[in-house]
Each structure stands twice: as structure tokens, then as C-alpha cells.
Amino acid sequence: MDTLQDEIRSQEGDKPFLADPFLDWAEDEGVPVTEDFGIHLPDVPVQKWDRFGCNGGLAHLKGRGDWLSVFVLELEPGGSTSQQQHMFEEVVYCLSGQGSTQVETADGTKHSFEWGKGSLFALPLNAKYQHFNGSGREPARLSSTNNMPMIMNVFHDHRFVFENPFRFPAREGSADYYSGEGTFIPKRPGRHMWETNFIPDLQTFELQKWEARGAGGSNMMFVLADGAMHAHMSEMPVGTYKKGHRHGADFHVMCVTGHGYSLLWYEGNEEFTRVDWSHGTVFAPPDMMFHQHFNASATPTRYLAIACGGLRYPLMEEKRRIFMGMDVDVNKGGAQVEYQDQDPRIHEMFLEAMKKAGAESGMGKFIDESQFT
Numbered sequence: 001m002d003t004l005q006d007e008i009r010s011q012e013g014d015k016p017f018l019a020d021p022f023l024d025w026a027e028d029e030g031v032p033v034t035e036d037f038g039i040h041l042p043d044v045p046v047q048k049w050d051r052f053g054c055n056g057g058l059a060h061l062k063g064r065g066d067w068l069s070v071f072v073l074e075l076e077p078g079g080s081t082s083q084q085q086h087m088f089e090e091v092v093y094c095l096s097g098q099g100s101t102q103v104e105t106a107d108g109t110k111h112s113f114e115w116g117k118g119s120l121f122a123l124p125l126n127a128k129y130q131h132f133n134g135s136g137r138e139p140a141r142l143s144s145t146n147n148m149p150m151i152m153n154v155f156h157d158h159r160f161v162f163e164n165p166f167r168f169p170a171r172e173g174s175a176d177y178y179s180g181e182g183t184f185i186p187k188r189p190g191r192h193m194w195e196t197n198f199i200p201d202l203q204t205f206e207l208q209k210w211e212a213r214g215a216g217g218s219n220m221m222f223v224l225a226d227g228a229m230h231a232h233m234s235e236m237p238v239g240t241y242k243k244g245h246r247h248g249a250d251f252h253v254m255c256v257t258g259h260g261y262s263l264l265w266y267e268g269n270e271e272f273t274r275v276d277w278s279h280g281t282v283f284a285p286p287d288m289m290f291h292q293h294f295n296a297s298a299t300p301t302r303y304l305a306i307a308c309g310g311l312r313y314p315l316m317e318e319k320r321r322i323f324m325g326m327d328v329d330v331n332k333g334g335a336q337v338e339y340q341d342q343d344p345r346i347h348e349m350f351l352e353a354m355k356k357a358g359a360e361s362g363m364g365k366f367i368d369e370s371q372f373t
Contacts, residue, residue, distance in 0.1 A: 021156035022069070022149040026058055035060040038275040038283035041143050041254070042095055044072045051162075053082030054131075059143075063284035065249030066153070067308035070282065071144040075099060075133035085128045087161045089227040090146035091306050093202075093254065094119040095280050097133060097140025103178065104128040106167035111178035113198050118256060120231070120304070121198040122224035124172040126164060143282075145252050145306040147229060171226040173197045185223070190327050193311060195223040202256050202304060207235055212327035214339065215240035215366055223312050230310030230319075235302045236260070236295040239362030241350055244292035244337035246285070247322040251307045253293075254282040258301030261353065263346065264291040272345075277303075290337065292346065296353040339367050347372060 026033060032045040039059045049056035052073055059070040071090075073081065075097070092101075098116040105111065105127060114134065115121065123129050133140040151161055173196070176182075182196030190210045199205055199222070207218035219234040233256070236242060244263075253262070259278040265271065266289055275283045285291040295301040309315035311323055328334025331341070347363070351372055354361050363369065 019156075020153065022152040025152055025158055026060075026069075029058075032057040033060060034058070035062070037062045037273070038277065038281060039070075040278075040281045041070070041072055042141065042280040046072060046074045049073070051082075052084065054079060059282070061252065061282065061284040063249050063286035063289070064149075064252070065284070065287065067147055067150045067250045068145060068252060068284075068306070069149050070252065071146065073131070073142045073144065075131060075140045075142075077138060078133060078136045080132040081130055083128055083130045085126050085162070085164075086148075087126050087155075087164050087166075088146050088148040088151040089122070089125055089225070089229045090144045090148075091120065091122050091224060091229050091231050093143045093145070093304065095141040095143055097135060097138055099134040099140045100132045102130050102132070105172045106169040109175075111175060113178050113180070115198075115200070118201045118203040119199065120202050120222075120224075122227055122229065124197070124225045125168045125227065126166060127168075127172060143254075143280075145229075147308050150308060173225060187311075190219060191221060191311060191323070193221045193223050195226075197225050202233055202302065205233065207233060210234075210327070213245075213336070214243040215363060217242060221311050223310065226312075228309060228313040228315055230305075230307040232305050233302060234293075234305070235300055236293065237300055237362060238295065238298060239354060239359055241294040241363070242292060243327075243339060244290050244342060244346075245326060245335045246288050246290045247326070247335055248316075248318050249287040250284065251305050252282055252284050254304045254306075255279055256302040256304050258295060258297040258299050260294045260296040260301050262291055262293045263349070264289050266290070270343075292337075292342075294350055294353065296357050298357055298359045344371075 031049045034044050044057045044059050046055040046057040055074040057072045094115045094117055100114045102112045177197040180200045182194050185193040192208045207220045210219045216237050222231040255277040261276045264273040309319035314320045325334035329338050
């Protein structure tokens with residue numbers, strides 16, 4: 001027997017033991033599964049995915065936790081998916097290509113919107129929808145970060161997930177939410193929100209300053225399709241990096257513009273894990289593993305983070321605590337490492353990255369760099 005689970009199943013017949021219905025479902029779907037600490041989604045292998053009527057694959061991150069997965073869908077030139085509806089939430093990002101999506105709400109109204117590289121959108125829970133490739137020459141590739149693992153593992157019945165007639169009209173949003181319009185909900189730095197269903201271009205979307213997270217950065221929190229899935233966008237100016245911080249598993253971090261790297265480490269461990277990223281690279285810091293993001297390019301860098309549980313519906317006490325303490329010093333009960341307390345090696349590595357990029361450090365306003373010359 002390969003595992004304890006195999007041994008118990010041999011004794012108990014087909015009764016589940018330590019089962020993961022989502023992983024069982026994923027295996028049965030018959031599409032490629034890529035698993036790693038960090039994954040470059042544009043390179044994920046895909047093949048015919050009967051369920052969606054297009055090519056697709058699965059991307060499982062080592063630090064994904066119990067809540068989220070990533071589907072990669074690739075629409076052939078002039079192709080489309082089959083019509084879908086399901087009882088899990090998803091946040092969809094366009095990795096490449098161009099196309100459109102049609103959403104049918106509970107009253108039969110159809111909303112269509114056009115997307116391209118850098119677009120972000122969410123489908124209202126269990127609404128009928130279909131994706132179309134708008135090009136007759138080039139494929140279009142979408143990533144769907146979704147909470148299907150949570151839903152499938154609770155109900156462990158794919159028919160409930162994919163064939164459920166119940167609709168949620170209160171979550172569908174107004175017509176202008178499908179056209180790129182939205183509602184700005186001011187809170188305080190780091191917690192300002194933009195509510196919508198569709199953002200045409202994350203690369204140019206206006207962000208709000210968030211000085212407490214470090215080095216002149218900015219961000220915006222998103223409420224998408226009134227869902228419990230969280231998403232936020234952050235930008236790092238040229239020659240800067242964010243302050244280190246930590247939180248629970250499941251935050252999927254993906255580069256949208258520029259390129260850079262992230263360092264990850266556990267408290268008390270002197271070894272760093274490094275993930276280099278460019279557009280479409282995604283990784284998920286494991287549970288309570290410190291991590292820090294660095295802009296290593298000569299242009300501003302933006303990244304998107306997606307998780308289960310957001311500012312409107314945190315779902316878990318741990319998420320409430322993280323969202324309130326994400327820019328508070330760890331020495332004061334928060335989750336953030338201030339620049340003066342970070343390992344000196346961190347800045348040394350950054351200066352070397354700046355040298356390779358042919359860019360100058362902009363961190364002199366925040367750190368005494370004389371000790372590194």
C-alpha cells in the first residue's frame with residue numbers, strides 16, 4: 001500500500017477516509033494538473049476540457065490552503081466555452097488575447113462585455129455565462145481563481161455544484177457593473193474599495209495611496225459580484241519594495257505589470273525562498289509565512305492578490321484580524337515587519353537586483369542606505 005489512506009480503503013471497501021472530493025473531481029476531469037510553489041500561468045499545459053467546451057488545465061499552488069484553486073481556460077481562435085453555471089465563486093483574469101463574456105441573470109436579461117489582456121471580472125454566483133474568443137487568429141487565455149475546493153469538499157456532489165437551479169438575483173449587480181463602471185467605497189488607506197463586476201484594464205486602473213505598507217505604494221480593494229472572494233491590486237513605484245508581512249494561506253498573488261521577485265521565510269528561519277515573477281506568474285505564501293514583494297524593473301510594477309474572504313464578507317475571524325492588522329507592526333500585534341526591523345540581507349539583495357536592472361534604488365527616503373555602500 002502506498003499510503004495509510006489506501007490501506008484503510010482496502011479494509012473499509014469504498015467508504016471515504018481522509019477524502020478530498022475536490023482533488024478526486026480534479027483527477028477525474030482528465031486535464032493536466034500543474035503543481036508548484038510558483039506557476040507561470042501562460043505556460044500551463046492545457047488540453048480538451050469537456051466540461052467547459054475548450055482547452056484547459058488546473059494550477060495547484062503549494063501554499064493554496066484549503067479554499068482556492070486556479071483553472072486555466074484557453075479558447076481557440078474564434079472559439080468559445082460551453083454555457084456554464086456553478087455554485088462556486090470565481091475571479092477571472094485575462095492573461096492574453098481578447099474576447100467577450102455573456103452573462104444571463106435570473107430574470108433572463110443578458111449582459112455582454114468585452115475583455116482583453118489585463119481585464120478582471122467576476123461572474124455572479126450560479127449565473128449562466130459563456131466566454132467567446134474575439135479573434136479569429138489568436139487563442140485567448142483566461143485564469144479563474146475560484147473557491148471550488150471549499151464548495152466541493154463541503155457538498156461533495158458535482159451535480160449540486162454544476163446543476164443547481166437556485167439563483168441569486170441580489171448578487172447580480174446593476175447593468176453598469178458589466179460595462180466597467182463601479183462604485184467607490186471610501187474607508188481608510190489600504191481599505192478603500194471599488195465595487196463592480198468588471199474592470200476593463202487593471203494595468204491602468206486608478207489606485208489609492210497606502211503609505212503605511214511602504215515606499216510610496218498604492219492599492220485598491222475590490223468587491224466583485226457581491227461575493228465572498230477577495231481581490232486587491234497593489235503598485236510599487238520604480239526602485240522600491242513593500243514591507244514584509246504574513247497572513248494565513250490562500251492569498252494567490254499574480255504579477256500584472258513589470259517584473260520582480262518575492263522573498264518568503266518563516267519566523268526564526270534564516271533561509272529565504274525566492275520567487276521571481278513576471279506577467280502571469282502566480283504564487284501563494286503558505287500559512288503565516290512572512291513574504292515581501294520587490295519591484296526589480298525600470299517601470300512601476302502591479303500585482304493582483306485573490307483570496308477567500310474579503311472586506312465585505314471576511315468569512316473567518318482570521319481574515320478579519322488580518323485585514324485590520326495588515327499594516328500594523330508585528331511588535332504591536334500586527335502582521336507587518338517595519339523596514340528598520342528587517343534582515344539587512346533583504347536590502348542588500350534588492351540593491352543587487354537594481355544594479356542588474358539598470359535602475360536606481362528609491363529606498364533612500366525610507367532606509368539609511370549609507371551602510372550598504
